[in-house]
Amino acid sequence: MKNMFSRKQLGIPYGLFLVLFVAAPLLVLVYYAFTDGSGKFSITNLLNFFTDPNTLGTLCYSFVLAIVTTLVCLLIAYPVAYILAHSKIKRKAVILLLFVMPMWINFTLRITALKEILSLIEGNLAFYPFLNTVIGMTYDFLPFMILPLYTTLSKLDKSLIEAAADLGADNFQTFIKVIFPLSVPGIVSGVSMVFLPAMTNYVVLDMLYNSTYIMGSLIGSYFSAYDWHNGSMIALILLIIICIVSLISGDSDSEESGRGGALL
Amino acid sequence: MKYFLRKIVSVSLASLIVIGSACAFLPSYAHAATSSDTITLRVCNWEEYIDEGDWDETIDLESGDIKGENSMVADFEDWYYKTYGKKVKVEYSCLGTNEELYNMLTLGDEYDLVCPSEYMIMKLMSEDRLEPFSNDFYDKNIKENYYSRGVSPFIKNMFDSNEINGEAWSRYAAGYMWGITGIIYNPDAVSKEEASTWTIINNSRFKRQITIKDNVRDSIFAAIGAIKSDKLTSKSFLASKDYKEKLAQEMNDTSDDTIKEVQEYLQEVKDNAYSFETDSAKADMITGKVVAGYQWSGDAVYTMDQADKDDFTLNFAVPKESTNIYFDGWVMLKSGIGGNDEKKQAAQSFINFLSMPENAVRNMYYIGYTSVISGGNSDVVFDYLRWNYEADDDEADTVEYPLGYFFSGDSDDEKYILTIPRDQMDRQILAQYPSEDVMERSAVMQYFDNDKNAKINQMWINVRCYNIANVPPWVWIMVDVVIIILAAAYIYNRTKK
Numbered sequence: 001m002k003n004m005f006s007r008k009q010l011g012i013p014y015g016l017f018l019v020l021f022v023a024a025p026l027l028v029l030v031y032y033a034f035t036d037g038s039g040k041f042s043i044t045n046l047l048n049f050f051t052d053p054n055t056l057g058t059l060c061y062s063f064v065l066a067i068v069t070t071l072v073c074l075l076i077a078y079p080v081a082y083i084l085a086h087s088k089i090k091r092k093a094v095i096l097l098l099f100v101m102p103m104w105i106n107f108t109l110r111i112t113a114l115k116e117i118l119s120l121i122e123g124n125l126a127f128y129p130f131l132n133t134v135i136g137m138t139y140d141f142l143p144f145m146i147l148p149l150y151t152t153l154s155k156l157d158k159s160l161i162e163a164a165a166d167l168g169a170d171n172f173q174t175f176i177k178v179i180f181p182l183s184v185p186g187i188v189s190g191v192s193m194v195f196l197p198a199m200t201n202y203v204v205l206d207m208l209y210n211s212t213y214i215m216g217s218l219i220g221s222y223f224s225a226y227d228w229h230n231g232s233m234i235a236l237i238l239l240i241i242i243c244i245v246s247l248i249s250g251d252s253d254s255e256e257s258g259r260g261g262a263l264l
Numbered sequence: 265m266k267y268f269l270r271k272i273v274s275v276s277l278a279s280l281i282v283i284g285s286a287c288a289f290l291p292s293y294a295h296a297a298t299s300s301d302t303i304t305l306r307v308c309n310w311e312e313y314i315d316e317g318d319w320d321e322t323i324d325l326e327s328g329d330i331k332g333e334n335s336m337v338a339d340f341e342d343w344y345y346k347t348y349g350k351k352v353k354v355e356y357s358c359l360g361t362n363e364e365l366y367n368m369l370t371l372g373d374e375y376d377l378v379c380p381s382e383y384m385i386m387k388l389m390s391e392d393r394l395e396p397f398s399n400d401f402y403d404k405n406i407k408e409n410y411y412s413r414g415v416s417p418f419i420k421n422m423f424d425s426n427e428i429n430g431e432a433w434s435r436y437a438a439g440y441m442w443g444i445t446g447i448i449y450n451p452d453a454v455s456k457e458e459a460s461t462w463t464i465i466n467n468s469r470f471k472r473q474i475t476i477k478d479n480v481r482d483s484i485f486a487a488i489g490a491i492k493s494d495k496l497t498s499k500s501f502l503a504s505k506d507y508k509e510k511l512a513q514e515m516n517d518t519s520d521d522t523i524k525e526v527q528e529y530l531q532e533v534k535d536n537a538y539s540f541e542t543d544s545a546k547a548d549m550i551t552g553k554v555v556a557g558y559q560w561s562g563d564a565v566y567t568m569d570q571a572d573k574d575d576f577t578l579n580f581a582v583p584k585e586s587t588n589i590y591f592d593g594w595v596m597l598k599s600g601i602g603g604n605d606e607k608k609q610a611a612q613s614f615i616n617f618l619s620m621p622e623n624a625v626r627n628m629y630y631i632g633y634t635s636v637i638s639g640g641n642s643d644v645v646f647d648y649l650r651w652n653y654e655a656d657d658d659e660a661d662t663v664e665y666p667l668g669y670f671f672s673g674d675s676d677d678e679k680y681i682l683t684i685p686r687d688q689m690d691r692q693i694l695a696q697y698p699s700e701d702v703m704e705r706s707a708v709m710q711y712f713d714n715d716k717n718a719k720i721n722q723m724w725i726n727v728r729c730y731n732i733a734n735v736p737p738w739v740w741i742m743v744d745v746v747i748i749i750l751a752a753a754y755i756y757n758r759t760k761k
Contacts, residue, residue, distance in 0.1 A: 037714075053731050053732045053733050054725050054726055054729035054730075054731055054732075055729070056732040057729055057730040057731045057732035057733075057734070057735070058729045058730055060730065060732060060735065061729075061730040119553065124472050124473070124538075124553075125553075126472040126537075126538040126539060127472055206478075206542075207544070209538060209539035209541075209544075211534050211537070211539060211540045211728065212728065212729070212730050213725070213728045213729045213730075217728070218725065218729065221721065221724065221725060221728070222721070223363075223367070224361065224363040224364075225363070225717055225718065225721035226363065226366065226367065226370075226714075226717070227718065227721065
């Protein structure tokens with residue numbers, strides 16, 4: 001009786017969640033991806049993906065959109081995180097809060113507000129669909145880039161920077177040789193938190209009048225035409241691509257931190 | 265102490281799980297307990313598509329005041345008990361799109377009464393999923409048969425003359441709200457003539473200033489209208505004997521050649537339109553972001569009403585080529601009813617209750633769409649129209665607007681002529697109760713069978729997706745260069761180690 005609930009059993013709620021909402025849907029997804037309308041095994045959906053110029057084009061479009069968004073986020077977030085982490089401003093927490101605060105507001109509301117602001121600046125939004133989408137996504141995902149960067153940079157061992165200065169490195173060299181390599185783990189987690197949603201978040205496109213489909217909207221269009229098989233296949237391939245991207249970034253992550261360790 | 269704490273946490277967590285799972289089973293027990301004396305009716309309707317009560321305004325008609333105090337569903341439950349002496353409990357849920365409803369049904373969700381659009385009704389009919397109405401549903405002598413007694417002759421004719429697999433729509437479906445498609449426009453920027461054709465969606469004068477529906481069926485209809493504009497408006501076509509039939513054929517032409525033309529046309533439209541929208545056009549019209557938009561009549565009425573509040577005038581035009589008449593209708597599902605006559609009776613009573621002229625007016629007022637109910641012997645619906653549209657006595661410029669075709673089936677019926685301010689001719693009333701000459705050029709759009717549907721969806725994807733063949737060669741070369749450089753850098757790094 002005493003050991004009725006061990007620590008292991010505390011994991012049961014999450015285990016249930018995992019089985020019900022992660023593993024089971026995934027199995028259904030795989031089942032639909034590899035069957036045709038009559039329920040027979042088929043790889044036509046797979047072939048469709050790699051032969052249809054539209055799916056490939058959409059994949060490229062989504063990739064380009066995600067890459068540009070991630071780069072813009074990184075370019076904006078890195079200096080901010082760096083300044084915040086290294087300045088002696090007393091109310092750092094307040095400033096950080098200002099950056100994170102938008103996350104407390106529902107993102108469709110934020111995009112609606114952004115739409116009005118952009119209309120004031122640009123006039124007719126429909127002339128710049130790609131630019132608007134990048135702006136919208138950057139607005140949406142920026143906090144996800146700032147936070148991990150700030151955490152990494154603020155935990156950075158100051159003595160390393162002093163050591164670099166003692167050894168005669170100027171500011172620029174210190175940054176390139178010491179600070180930047182040490183902040184790579186933050187960059188990697190920031191990138192993966194921005195890149196992946198940027199490939200599929202089609203609500204931003206819809207709201208900002210970009211009529212071109214990205215992966216998310218393509219999957220949706222198959223589902224609404226009752227074609228669960230092709231839709232599932234695209235979702236599955238997207239999942240695999242995301243896994244590969246995560247693996248590569250995870251790989252370089254450990255490698256870079258290894259290099260960071262070697263610096264010591 | 266620490267051990268004790270851990271135990272408390274785990275015990276409370278475990279009890280939470282137990283309680284949680286018990287809760288999940290509770291509703292089914294509750295259901296079982298009441299089902300013996302109460303009929304449960306599972307209704308699925310569009311969001312905000314029924315009067316939910318709590319009005320501020322009263323509609324003061326000559327035939328009496330109308331005001332929505334309670335929700336229509338609650339009123340139905342009361343009425344049913346009073347009329348039939350049996351309790352009915354409506355389990356009301358909402359659907360987002362027709363396709364979503366179809367997918368839910370395929371997955372095994374059960375409803376007794378649903379309200380899909382015409383093409384989904386046709387699809388469900390063709391798949392033999394619908395329960396036919398009982399014969400006494402059509403009996404006009406029964407007082408409670410408000411639908412059969414009150415449905416507009418125009419709508420009844422449509423439901424009787426259109427068939428799927430040799431059976432008339434009216435056997436399985438009762439209309440709810442109906443409308444047409446057209447163009448809403450800002451008269452300061454767009455002339456009536458420019459707006460009265462489907463070719464406006466590709467008119468470069470309004471580049472990036474016109475919205476299109478983000479919906480493959482509506483887009484195809486507009487594109488076909490635009491492509492065939494010359495043919496459809498030619499004198500010989502208009503004068504042909506079986507004009508209505510021919511028009512329906514042309515507008516439902518989904519041959520491969522036409523689909524290809526439609527695709528090319530829509531690809532041009534994509535570069536000309538402001539956006540493919542599902543809901544944003546209403547706000548964008550009112551704020552002046554766009555000057556014209558492809559709109560369903562009900563939404564057009566709502567948009568014009570909202571604009572009026574801001575002293576901003578918007579008009580509505582029905583393209584000269586053709587307009588798509590659409591409706592949402594009530595159908596009973598075999599899977600839900602399951603041969604239960606009590607349920608079937610309750611479902612039919614629900615339709616009849618919504619078809620009481622007062623309730624039709626309440627729903628119309630609340631939703632903004634046009635009810636299929638003309639009222640039969642009752643004048644309540646027409647009174648509501650007069651309350652809404654009739655010109656004041658001191659109005660100088662008025663016209664007569666005959667609506668006999670809808671209310672009595674006789675175009676020249678003098679009882680159903682509205683006197684309206686002249687500018688209304690291009691405004692709300694045209695959208696809410698189109699004139700007979702507009703309905704002359706209306707066409708029902710058929711449903712697509714599975715093969716057609718796949719083909720048409722592919723066409724839509726071709727329009728909406730970025731085609732990889734459009735990537736210019738220099739981009740490919742640059743991508744190659746970047747990949748080579750990255751790979752080289754990676755290998756160089758590895759070997760250096």
